Amino acid sequence: GESVGLHLPTLSVQEGDNSIINCAYSNSASDYFIWYKQESGKGPQFIIDIRSNMDKRQGQRVTVLLNKTVKHLSLQIAATQPGDSAVYFCATSRASGGSYIPTFGRGTSLIVHP
Amino acid sequence: GAGVSQSPSNKVTEKGKDVELRCDPISGHTALYWYRQSLGQGLEFLIYFQGNSAPDKSGLPSDRFSAERTGGSVSTLTIQRTQQEDSAVYLCASSRQGGNTDTQYFGPGTRLTVL
Numbered sequence: 001g002e003s004v005g006l007h008l009p010t011l012s013v014q015e016g017d018n019s020i021i022n023c024a025y026s027n028s029a030s031d032y033f034i035w036y037k038q039e040s041g042k043g044p045q046f047i048i049d050i051r052s053n054m055d056k057r058q059g060q061r062v063t064v065l066l067n068k069t070v071k072h073l074s075l076q077i078a079a080t081q082p083g084d085s086a087v088y089f090c091a092t093s094r095a096s097g098g099s100y101i102p103t104f105g106r107g108t109s110l111i112v113h114p
Numbered sequence: 115g116a117g118v119s120q121s122p123s124n125k126v127t128e129k130g131k132d133v134e135l136r137c138d139p140i141s142g143h144t145a146l147y148w149y150r151q152s153l154g155q156g157l158e159f160l161i162y163f164q165g166n167s168a169p170d171k172s173g174l175p176s177d178r179f180s181a182e183r184t185g186g187s188v189s190t191l192t193i194q195r196t197q198q199e200d201s202a203v204y205l206c207a208s209s210r211q212g213g214n215t216d217t218q219y220f221g222p223g224t225r226l227t228v229l
Contacts, residue, residue, distance in 0.1 A: 043223055044157070046218065046219075096169065099145055099170070101162055101170060104156035104158075
């Protein structure tokens with residue numbers, strides 16, 4: 001079945017450094033990928049997404065890279081700030097009854113030290 | 115409010131009791147999702163609603179779990195005869211139509227503790 005995993009449970013960085021959070025997925029048929037940020041006590045918040053026909057997409061201070069050959073995606077955060085401290089989840093989606101249900105990985109906890 | 119709301123924010127109950135968790139999605143969103151998040155884990159899909167119907171209930175862990183949605187809006191997740199392993203944060207999300215690229219907006223969750 002589908003599984004989505006993250007390589008590291010915790011990532012510690014210094015403020016101002018760039019952060020890279022990695023994610024592997026198992027279903028080669030996955031065609032849509034999403035990154036979420038979850039702050040303590042809150043629900044996940046959409047950060048950025050990418051379709052399988054792309055290999056890179058940029059947002060504000062964030063970039064997602066997709067390597068379909070090895071079924072790997074990454075989230076890069078530039079100039080990491082203390083407010084970026086959170087758990088980051090990658091997710092792939094599967095079609096279900098006209099909708100799309102995300103499958104989430106376990107999450108990587110990003111800790112930004114001032 | 116503009117976002118997804120859930121109530122209660124915290125619920126402590128005794129093993130064997132029934133609980134009801136409520137989700138108010140964003141107005142106009144036809145798709146609604148329930149997830150469960152155990153400590154240190156990712157989100158586990160429970161059930162998906164499109165309008166008032168639930169085309170995908172595949173994530174409900176047992177027949178003690180049920181959910182309904184009325185008026186294409188509010189949804190209630192019911193857990194009967196709660197067990198300690200039901201302790202988790204229950205998250206609700208809604209999206210505009212449930213399409214592949216429709217962003218899911220999450221509520222803050224209900225933290226359920228079963229003693």
